[in-house]
Amino acid sequence: MNGQTPQHALAHRALGTRVFYAAPLLALVIPLFANPYTQFIVNLTLVYVLVTVGFNLVLGNLGQLAFANTALFGIGAYTAAILMAHAGWPFWAAIPPAGAAGAAAGFLASVTALRGIRNYYLAIVTLAFGELLRWSYIHGEALSGGTDGLTVRHADFFGIALESETARFYVFLLIVTVIVKAVSNLMRSKIGRAIVAIRDNELATASLAIPTGRYIVLAFTLSGFVVGIAGSLFAVLIGQVIPESFGLIELILHFAMVLVGGLGSLFGSVLGALALTALPEFFRPFPGLYEMFFGGLLIVFLLIQPRGLSALCAKRWPALRDRYYRER
Amino acid sequence: MAALLQLAGVNVQFAGLQALSNVDLSARGGEIKALIGPNGAGKTTLFNAISGYVPIAAGSISLNGSAIHGLAPHAIAARGVRRTFQNGGLFPELTGLENVLAGLHARIDASFAGILFGTRASRAAERDAVARARRLLDGLGVSHLADVQVNTMSGGQQRTIEIVRAVAAEPPLLLLDEPAVGLAPPVRAQLVELIRRLAGETGIAVLLIEHAIDLVMAAADVIAVFNGGAKIAEGPPAAIRTDPAVLEAYLGHA
Incomplete structure (x- = not known):
């Protein structure tokens, strides 16, 4: 009952590491089997992996009800689209600014949380922030193209033209793998522990000489960075950035991915995106059914499996439990 | 040897309530000092004041000669103060x-x-x-x-x-808030041994809030007694046992 001997634990951890590296390697062969449409769905899944990883940092790891995620997503997408469509930047050069813009917005959201606006109040403030941004996309026509949005063409990644789904796939896979690995490094360190400790008991965290305010700001900013980069990938994948992509329905999708995958679990974020990105596609021939299924799914998870798919997997395979330290 | 922790004339007020009045207290390295007194005597408030969780209205709190009152909890902790929480701080x-x-x-x-x-x-x-x-x-x-x-x-x-x-x-200073609550007797004995070892071997100063008087008598070098937000007595266990003010506070008669 009291768990494993250290040797067992080490063996489990080695297995966990192998799973981490095996997944992207196995994914490399997907284009051999996929047609352009399924390849598009796979690419979209990669975008949503980043969306969910970023959202989960604040919602699950830090435990703050901040719903600015579509705002961060939109800021990243618009930043990349504006730089590419108006200023003619190549895609690769537009990615860091998209991340930085998302990070700046995340930083702003953290200030409200630091000033004591928490729980439902934080949820409302951040929701309003998202809607305000959507309003500004619609009315800032000179820059954002208004309701028609911006068209992104000729995405160039260090000389590789991302004209096909396959080309986009390999570039996206590289970016997503690097970012997920970096987030994993952060979570399995003093930084990840501090963030989760704040969620569990903020007062006690401060009593251990951990500057809680600084880590709250860090978690929000990091979340904004990751989701902002997801936005830039989204812009290139869809080729069109419009205000409608960043509304409430989209936010509910992000929220569902975090919830179904597992609050506070990096592995869960990946699972949630894998499980839910393709889902709307199956329901395309049956209008109306998707919303019903989706709503039902959320309720089922909230009631029966509130810790999501990752908790189910961790129960079956302890190696897959999220750890907040590393021993090697 | 100069005191590691020094409180002088510390007052803490909550809306209309004087939670601590004019408290002087010190702690030395290697010394275990127990704080006892009835519920509401201000013991935990004293810990909260030292560790920065409640502001003091008057007086001073210094660690190694420099003032720490007014600092944020994490900054005080960074100077070498650690505490446990009565209701669990894990x-x-x-x-x-x-x-x-x-x-x-x-x-x-x-x-x-x-x-x-x-x-x-x-x-x-x-x-x-x-x-x-x-x-x-x-x-x-x-x-x-x-x-x-x-x-x-x-x-x-x-x-x-x-x-x-x-x-x-x-940490040079350790504040333990009722560490023995809910512990089985053998574990409590281990706890006493642990606290004594920490103070004896590593020379840290320990402030200990505890209701279990047997544990206090076994572990503490000095006992400070609180009642109604004030320190009413301080001394070695043997002296405290017979102190009239203490008997008055605990038993209602001298």
Whole structure:
């Protein structure tokens, strides 16, 4: 009952590491089997992996009800689209600014949380922030193209033209793998522990000489960075950035991915995106059914499996439990 | 030897209530001082004032001669004050090991960039901390709790983990708020031994709030008695046992 001997634990951890590296390697062969449409769905899944990883940092790891995620997503997408469509930047050069813009917005959201606006109040403030941004996309026509949005063409990644789904796939896979690995490094360190400790008991965290305010700001900013980069990938994948992509329905999708995958679990974020990105596609021939299924799914998870798919997997395979330290 | 911790004329007020009035108190390295008194006497408020969780209205609190009152809790902790919490201050969804590692946070010398890129140095710093945390857990006989999530532990196991976490970074000053609540008698004896060993071997100063008078008598070098927000007596256990003011406060007659 009291768990494993250290040797067992080490063996489990080695297995966990192998799973981490095996997944992207196995994914490399997907284009051999996929047609352009399924390849598009796979690419979209990669975008949503980043969306969910970023959202989960604040919602699950830090435990703050901040719903600015579509705002961060939109800021990243618009930043990349504006730089590419108006200023003619190549895609690769537009990615860091998209991340930085998302990070700046995340930083702003953290200030409200630091000033004591928490729980439902934080949820409302951040929701309003998202809607305000959507309003500004619609009315800032000179820059954002208004309701028609911006068209992104000729995405160039260090000389590789991302004209096909396959080309986009390999570039996206590289970016997503690097970012997920970096987030994993952060979570399995003093930084990840501090963030989760704040969620569990903020007062006690401060009593251990951990500057809680600084880590709250860090978690929000990091979340904004990751989701902002997801936005830039989204812009290139869809080729069109419009205000409608960043509304409430989209936010509910992000929220569902975090919830179904597992609050506070990096592995869960990946699972949630894998499980839910393709889902709307199956329901395309049956209008109306998707919303019903989706709503039902959320309720089922909230009631029966509130810790999501990752908790189910961790129960079956302890190696897959999220750890907040590393021993090697 | 100069006192490590020095409180002079400390007042704490809550809306209309004088929670602490004019409290003088000191703590020395190697000394275990117990704070006793009825519920509402102001003992936990005193801990909260020292560790920065409630502001003081008057007086001063200094550590090693420099004032610490008015600093944020994490800044006071960074100067070497650690405390436990009466109602449990653990991180319930983390394991025993991860909790103790959080106590070592400031001692892990790794930069953000180093951690982000998984550099050799940052991994070594983390590995050292994990090894130290495992040794500490082992030293208190709870190595089997390293990989157990806190919210599945018994009350006594949680208390032990919280104490390991509090002492992990070798703080010069340790504040223990009712550490023996819910502990089985043999574990309580171990706790007394542990506290004495910490003070004796590592020379840290311990302030101990405890209702179990047998434990206080066994562990403390000095006892300070509080009632109604004021310190009414202080002295060695033998003297406190017969102090008229103490008997009055506890038994209602002298």
